[in-house]
Structure formats: C-alpha cells, structure tokens
Amino acid sequence: MNKQNVPDVIVSRLPVYLRALQRLADAGETATSSQELGEKVGISAAQIRKDLSQFGEFGKQGTGYHIPFLIERLSQILHVDRIWDVAVVGMGDIGHAVARYNGFANRGFRVTHCFDADPAKIGKEIGGFIILDAKNLVEEVRKAEIKIAMLCVPATVAQDVADRLIEAGVRGILNYAPLKLIVPSTVRVQHIDPAIGMQRMTYYFD
Amino acid sequence: MNKQNVPDVIVSRLPVYLRALQRLADAGETATSSQELGEKVGISAAQIRKDLSQFGEFGKQGTGYHIPFLIERLSQILHVDRIWDVAVVGMGDIGHAVARYNGFANRGFRVTHCFDADPAKIGKEIGGFIILDAKNLVEEVRKAEIKIAMLCVPATVAQDVADRLIEAGVRGILNYAPLKLIVPSTVRVQHIDPAIGMQRMTYYFD
DNA sequence: TGAAACTTGTGGTGAATTGCACAAAAACGA
DNA sequence: TCGTTTTTGTGCAATTCACCACAAGTTTCA
Numbered sequence A, B: 001m002n003k004q005n006v007p008d009v010i011v012s013r014l015p016v017y018l019r020a021l022q023r024l025a026d027a028g029e030t031a032t033s034s035q036e037l038g039e040k041v042g043i044s045a046a047q048i049r050k051d052l053s054q055f056g057e058f059g060k061q062g063t064g065y066h067i068p069f070l071i072e073r074l075s076q077i078l079h080v081d082r083i084w085d086v087a088v089v090g091m092g093d094i095g096h097a098v099a100r101y102n103g104f105a106n107r108g109f110r111v112t113h114c115f116d117a118d119p120a121k122i123g124k125e126i127g128g129f130i131i132l133d134a135k136n137l138v139e140e141v142r143k144a145e146i147k148i149a150m151l152c153v154p155a156t157v158a159q160d161v162a163d164r165l166i167e168a169g170v171r172g173i174l175n176y177a178p179l180k181l182i183v184p185s186t187v188r189v190q191h192i193d194p195a196i197g198m199q200r201m202t203y204y205f206d
Numbered sequence C: 001t002g003a004a005a006c007t008t009g010t011g012g013t014g015a016a017t018t019g020c021a022c023a024a025a026a027a028c029g030a
Numbered sequence D: 001t002c003g004t005t006t007t008t009g010t011g012c013a014a015t016t017c018a019c020c021a022c023a024a025g026t027t028t029c030a
Helices: A014-026 A034-041 A045-053 A067-077 A093-100 A134-143 A155-167 A194-202 B014-026 B034-041 B045-053 B067-077 B093-100 B134-143 B155-167 B194-202
Strands: A064-066 A084-089 A109-116 A129-133 A148-151 A172-175 A188-191 B064-066 B084-089 B109-116 B129-133 B148-151 B172-175 B188-191
Touching (some): A014 A067, A064 A067, A084 A093, A148 A155, A148 B194, A194 B084, A194 B172, B014 B045, B093 B109, B129 B134
Parallel strands (some): A084 A109, B148 B172
C-alpha cells in the first residue's frame, strides 16, 4: 500500500481497470474474474492480479472479484471517491469540447471554471458556465482551490499559462498543447495529442 | 531498418521527437544535439541516440543532428511524408472539435470526411465539410481509400462502427470512446480518454 | 460428502528496457 | 598544427517489467 513503491506503469493501468469495471457494473454485473477483466481491457489476467495485489487482496479464490467492492477500492486508491473541480483554460474548439464533455460523469471530475484571454469570448456562456477572464486566472483558481486544469491554449502561450496555473496551486495538468511542459516534480502532466497518436499508427502502414 | 525488430515503445517516441524537431525548425534552428532534444522532450540523450540508431546514423559526431534532414527521415519512417485522409465518425462535441482541429497541419493528416447517424446533423456543414450519412460509411470510406478514422461516437455503438470502418479498409483508429475496441491484429488502435489521464494524476494527490 | 472446476495471490524466471561509459570522429581555437 | 571540446553510436550492465506456473482457497455438482 506504500505509494512510493508502486511503479508508474501500474498506476497508469488502474484507471483502465476502473473504467471497465464501471461498464460491467452499468451492465448489471456484480462479479468478475481477472480472466474476464483481462479480455475487456486487453491485459493478461496474471498482470491484473499482480497489479491489484500491490494494494491489497481484493479477490476471493474460486469466485473472483466483487465488482462494487473493487470499484470502491480502486476509486479510493485513485482518489476519485470524490469530485475534483477542474478548470479549462483556452476556449477554442478543444476547450469548448472538453468543457462540455459529458464523459467525466461518475469518474471523479467536473468542470467548474472556464477561462479565455479573448475579450470577445469573456462573459459568453458555454455549457452552463460563464467564460472568465484569463487575467484573473491565478486569483480565481486559488480561491476555488482547483487542483486540476485542462490546458487548451495555443502552444505559444502554453508554458506561461501552465506556470500561472501552478502558481495558483494546480497540481495536475491535462495538456492539449503540442509541446512538453516544464513543471516542478510536484506537478503531474498528462499529454494528449491526436497527431502523435496517429503517427504512432502510420508507422505500421505500408 | 527492419520494421519487425523495432519495439513499439521506440516507435511511440518517434512522433514526440518529430514534433519537437518541427518546433525547433519553426523557430529557425537548423541543428540540435541529443542533449538539447532530450531536454525538450523529457527523455535522456542516450535514449534518443539509441532510438534513432535503430533506423540509421542520422547524426554527426561533434555536430549533432541537422534538423531538416532528421525531420525528413523521421517523416519517412513514420510515413507522414505524405498526407493521409482521415474520416471523423460521430459529430458530437468531440467529433466537432477534432474535425475542426488545426493541429494536423504539416503533421501528415487532414480530415476529409465527416459522418453522423443523426438525421438532424446529416447535410449540415462543419469546418467546410458536409456531414455524411453514417449509413453510407463503408461505401464512402472504401471509395475514398481512407485508412485512418477518428471514432467519436458513444460507447454503445463504438464497436459496431469500428467493425464497419475496418470492413471499409481502415487500418488505424483513434478511439475517443471510453472502451477497448476488439480489432484484428492488422488494425492499430490508439485510445484517447481524458478521464483516464486525469485519474493517472489524482493517484498522486493527497 | 467428495471430487472436479475455478480463481486468486505470488515466487521465480526470462525478456525487455533503460542507463552508463567510452572509443571514435568532427569542430574549434590558440 | 595540435590539443581541447563536443557529440555520436554502441557494447555492456543494471534495472524494470511481464509472464509462467502452482499452492491454496472457494464453489459447484453429483
């Protein structure tokens, strides 16, 4: 259960397990096995058992895993047994889409703040939120105690905005800008770049 | 240069190198070193040299790498020394955003076809394209010889749409639906799920 | 009841990946 | 010209990671 000892590669798989379990639960299932779960997520059964064993003994021999219980434990481990408020910065096409994204429901997140620097956009409404002036980003994010941000600004200003988010207390950034952010080791970054995903596929094409 | 022998993990880093090199080129730079590139992408210099050496000797001792040449070679290796036509299926918020995404410019891709099954959306224009009827997906995709698709439909129909894309000749799918697709080994899938990215960060939060 | 069928958690093993260190080559400067 | 600096490509070592196999616990069913 010691956080220091769990490799990143294992942590990165836990959300995948959780997502599959929630789909099973939604389908009315109450029990599963490492075998079945492995087929759903494309990971070997042995791998799943070993990953989960890092955090405790959640299964029962002969029976497998009780889905609601495993969901509860994984949610606790991943700290999504609560709702995290999220700020979206940059209200272009991507920011617009993620702000309205309904895929966060029951997964631990909700967008509560949207920012943009463009005067033409400030004050407009998107998905029930008023777009706030990016000038007040540090102040607003700090006041709302937001720890997670989605960065949807152009690459040219991404590092600057990231610095200000961190100054405001943000500890995790989902980065849609096509560059690597330089952040302190206390801050986590996840990169999302569709073009990189596509280039990882075209390599294998003729 | 043998494709079979290059591990996936190395291939997955090449687009990251390419992206950083293109940024350097845009900034007017013509030369770089594994050291400098490593700092830009957050990967050790030795790792970068070893990765590149899988495909040839692109650098020169004492000098480093000539950026335009390395961009050219990496583009060839990743098969983005051409433009791939891309189909977007599902014109919800995400599909809308990726169809209009301008981050593909100069990275080997352009959206040419948009599909949706909703009669209210069919025929409407998005980013210069008319939304086509998903009923004709197989026929249209095959006719246009499209090999890459972005899947932005709800999870409930994602597998079915993926099957039809593959039937139509698609060999790579960028999947925004929150589930693992079952595909033949000849087809590549890249998953994009913002919630999973965020849960990979909250694990490390208190 | 008892045997057969399942399934977990884990020790051991082999493979894959990363990091280190250095020879060799090129550039630079005095 | 010649020593110093820079940098690549790579053999080797160390680490990390994934997989196999099995004892032990549980359920099922005759």
